[in-house]
Amino acid sequence: MATQPEIDTHSEEEAFREEVRQFLATHFPPELKGEGNPGAGIEGDLDETEAQKKWRLAMGERGWGTPTWPKEYGGGGLTRKQAAILNEELAKAGAYNPIGGMGVMMFGPTLLEFGSEEQKHEHIPPICKGEVRWCQGYSEPNAGSDLANLQTMAEDKGDHYLVNGQKTWTSGGQWADKCFCLVRTDRSDKHKGISFLLIDMDVPGVEVKPIQMISGMSPFCETFFTDVKVPKENLVGEEGQGWTIGKRLLQHERTNLSGGGSMARLMGASLSDIAKKYIGTDSEGRLADPVMRDRIADFEIRWNAFLLTARRAAEESKAQGGVSEISSVLKKVGTKLGQERAEMAIEIMGLQGLGWEGEGFTDSELRGVRAWLFGKATTIYGGSTEIQNNIIAKRVLGMLDHQ
Amino acid sequence: MAILNEEQEMLRDMARDWAKNESPVTEWRKVRRDGDEAAYDRNAYATMSEMGWAGVIIPEDHGGSDFGWLSAGLVIEELGKTITASPLVASTIAASAIIMGGSDEQKAKWLPKLASGEAVGTIAVDEGPRHDPSQIETSVSAGKISGTKAFVHEAHGADVFVVAAKDGLYLAEKGEGVSLSTRKLADLRSHAEVTFDGVAADKLASGKDTLIDDVLDRARVLTACEMLGMAQAIFDTTLDYLKQRVQFNQVLATFQALQHRMADLFADLALMRSAVEGGLQAIDGGFGISRAATQAKAEANRVLHLMSREGIQLHGGIGMTDEYDIGFYLKRARVLEASFGDTSYLKRRFAELSGY
Numbered sequence: 001m002a003t004q005p006e007i008d009t010h011s012e013e014e015a016f017r018e019e020v021r022q023f024l025a026t027h028f029p030p031e032l033k034g035e036g037n038p039g040a041g042i043e044g045d046l047d048e049t050e051a052q053k054k055w056r057l058a059m060g061e062r063g064w065g066t067p068t069w070p071k072e073y074g075g076g077g078l079t080r081k082q083a084a085i086l087n088e089e090l091a092k093a094g095a096y097n098p099i100g101g102m103g104v105m106m107f108g109p110t111l112l113e114f115g116s117e118e119q120k121h122e123h124i125p126p127i128c129k130g131e132v133r134w135c136q137g138y139s140e141p142n143a144g145s146d147l148a149n150l151q152t153m154a155e156d157k158g159d160h161y162l163v164n165g166q167k168t169w170t171s172g173g174q175w176a177d178k179c180f181c182l183v184r185t186d187r188s189d190k191h192k193g194i195s196f197l198l199i200d201m202d203v204p205g206v207e208v209k210p211i212q213m214i215s216g217m218s219p220f221c222e223t224f225f226t227d228v229k230v231p232k233e234n235l236v237g238e239e240g241q242g243w244t245i246g247k248r249l250l251q252h253e254r255t256n257l258s259g260g261g262s263m264a265r266l267m268g269a270s271l272s273d274i275a276k277k278y279i280g281t282d283s284e285g286r287l288a289d290p291v292m293r294d295r296i297a298d299f300e301i302r303w304n305a306f307l308l309t310a311r312r313a314a315e316e317s318k319a320q321g322g323v324s325e326i327s328s329v330l331k332k333v334g335t336k337l338g339q340e341r342a343e344m345a346i347e348i349m350g351l352q353g354l355g356w357e358g359e360g361f362t363d364s365e366l367r368g369v370r371a372w373l374f375g376k377a378t379t380i381y382g383g384s385t386e387i388q389n390n391i392i393a394k395r396v397l398g399m400l401d402h403q
Numbered sequence: 404m405a406i407l408n409e410e411q412e413m414l415r416d417m418a419r420d421w422a423k424n425e426s427p428v429t430e431w432r433k434v435r436r437d438g439d440e441a442a443y444d445r446n447a448y449a450t451m452s453e454m455g456w457a458g459v460i461i462p463e464d465h466g467g468s469d470f471g472w473l474s475a476g477l478v479i480e481e482l483g484k485t486i487t488a489s490p491l492v493a494s495t496i497a498a499s500a501i502i503m504g505g506s507d508e509q510k511a512k513w514l515p516k517l518a519s520g521e522a523v524g525t526i527a528v529d530e531g532p533r534h535d536p537s538q539i540e541t542s543v544s545a546g547k548i549s550g551t552k553a554f555v556h557e558a559h560g561a562d563v564f565v566v567a568a569k570d571g572l573y574l575a576e577k578g579e580g581v582s583l584s585t586r587k588l589a590d591l592r593s594h595a596e597v598t599f600d601g602v603a604a605d606k607l608a609s610g611k612d613t614l615i616d617d618v619l620d621r622a623r624v625l626t627a628c629e630m631l632g633m634a635q636a637i638f639d640t641t642l643d644y645l646k647q648r649v650q651f652n653q654v655l656a657t658f659q660a661l662q663h664r665m666a667d668l669f670a671d672l673a674l675m676r677s678a679v680e681g682g683l684q685a686i687d688g689g690f691g692i693s694r695a696a697t698q699a700k701a702e703a704n705r706v707l708h709l710m711s712r713e714g715i716q717l718h719g720g721i722g723m724t725d726e727y728d729i730g731f732y733l734k735r736a737r738v739l740e741a742s743f744g745d746t747s748y749l750k751r752r753f754a755e756l757s758g759y
């Protein structure tokens with residue numbers, strides 16, 4: 001009798017797997033096999049093909065793009081185990097998750113924790129369906145690493161706030177529908193004077209200017225708020241609770257940014273494959289440049305150790321509940337290794353690896369250059385490496401506040 | 404820390420308590436003072452064996468507990484933290500060679516004794532100061548082995564040697580024809596040049612053709628476990644010290660320059676632990692062992708090297724004194740870094756295994 005429940009669980013899991021397979025057979029357009037989510041990046045308009053739209057709607061309707069979020073707000077309501085099965089089956093079918101972006105990665109989980117019932121019912125379902133794009137109004141010209149120094153003011157006008165100020169590095173601001181924003185509601189207290197406010201990007205007084213970056217791309221914007229009226233019901237949590245809520249959101253952000261892996265994927269092939277192509281091999285199949293061979297091995301060993309660490313952090317968090325203390329190193333290590341990898345990739349290719357545009361270069365060579373430059377942002381945004389070091393030293397290692 | 408089952412947690416806690424209470428670094432100081440060439444406390448090793456630690460990877464029908472490699476690694480890590488001197492790593496490596504390559508007879512003869520601690524085993528591969536298993540002159544003719552092995556770990560306490568000859572691994576017992584010439588290294592543990600002069604040798608012939616590499620991979624992972632314990636201990640000791648030491652009317656831990664160095668070391672230690680546990684888990688899982696083992700020891704070399712240097716520097720002058728323990732870790736670290744593959748050897752091997 002003692003084994004009975006296990007058998008039940010097992011057969012339920014298999015039934016769920018079968019349900020996923022049938023769903024995929026019915027709804028996943030085969031021509032999308034092997035593609036990535038066009039809406040996952042922060043850059044670019046969403047020019048969906050019919051097939052992409054069909055797939056997004058199907059997954060969104062089911063709530064499976066946000067599989068573990070509660071069903072009552074449009075999520076999938078799945079257990080972790082079911083979500084894992086869903087992922088396995090998606091991967092087997094070569095299907096991507098069409099629901100992504102900052103709403104899924106950062107804002108949604110935060111609102112589920114701190115939002116009111118009305119807010120959750122209003123904002124979570126469109127995220128689950130991939131119908132709305134969110135951007136992050138955190139940094140300001142004088143509030144970067146010292147984020148709590150932010151000055152964008154939200155003045156209490158009875159039934160609404162009047163917002164004035166400037167945000168910067170607003171990722172995807174020019175394409176976003178809505179912005180989750182840290183604003184100041186009280187000048188007398190640095191941290192307790194901050195509130196978490198939701199602002200529509202299309203209301204009067206909001207102006208967005210893309211910033212051209214060294215990569216030639218413009219994924220970040222300056223966002224100006226001039227006498228913007230924001231209804232009181234758009235305040236998340238209490239007035240003055242913004243710093244607490246905002247920090248929790250950053251934890252979600254860091255977990256998602258830690259995969260320097262996303263950058264590695266942008267680059268495509270492994271360093272050793274790139275080196276085989278651009279440097280060549282000797283008669284025994286070894287890379288023809290022994291020094292570069294050594295450096296690649298050195299890098300790949302550390303990269304593997306990082307991937308194992310990311311896996312271990314996830315396992316520990318799952319087993320212990322809550323965030324594993326080694327999660328604190330993932331952002332800092334993953335982004336640094338991602339940059340190192342990009343630097344080595346262009347070095348291996350020589351000048352062929354530095355093409356800016358035009359003839360004489362393959363698409364992947366050109367993309368590599370832009371990715372190398374864009375990647376410089378990874379150790380700065382989401383809390384710079386130096387801020388991560390402060391957090392590790394103080395919160396994990398218990399070293400006292402510096403003077 | 405890998406996710407452990409109940410047995411593994413108990414084993415780890417037992418080893419942790421024993422190392423802390425019964426085998427702190429002061430015990431090593433006693434061993435060092437006594438000056439015995441075997442350089443370990445035989446009573447302590449008997450106790451360790453009674454607790455089952457010498458038989459963790461040995462099958463139950465040969466007197467072990469068959470708890471697996473992750474379990475063995477947990478014990479070795481805890482002992483590494485207090486730099487406990489014992490032939491446990493060497494003997495476990497020898498046992499793994501017999502498990503993988505031994506006949507039923509060889510297993511029945513040696514494994515129960517190794518598991519009970521009645522016998523100690525070790526491995527003798529290298530013939531020069533740098534690890535290179537491709538350079539072996541030792542040979543066997545008519546069942547007799549002859550050759551000279553350099554810097555054999557735990558040679559003075561060993562009853563049986565797993566010896567690499569040109570055509571594979573052999574078992575040779577101590578006694579006539581086996582002569583030891585002590586090589587005192589900086590760690591002051593047992594190392595010797597061992598000459599086999601026509602000694603009866605029993606081939607480990609039941610394993611795969613890759614037996615020697617397979618055994619060396621396991622040697623690398625176990626060595627990396629000891630190194631992991633050492634790196635963790637240096638880190639913990641250094642962090643404690645920074646929280647206590649006052650200069651300029653402030654505890655050192657409040658200085659940001661030092662905080663960021665500790666944050667870096669904490670991150671490196673996390674990578675090292677993941678790589679080492681990944682090696683143990685690969686052996687237990689029986690998949691991708693060579694690459695996992697190679698990267699485990701390579702990360703262990705990189706991080707322990709850095710940790711042992713930073714540990715001394717961050718302690719300042721007191722870290723330079725013999726009275727303080729940290730110097731023991733520095734000296735043992737370099738010996739282990741050079742054993743079973745230094746960093747350049749391991750990187751070459753990693754590249755080969757990865758097909759470039």
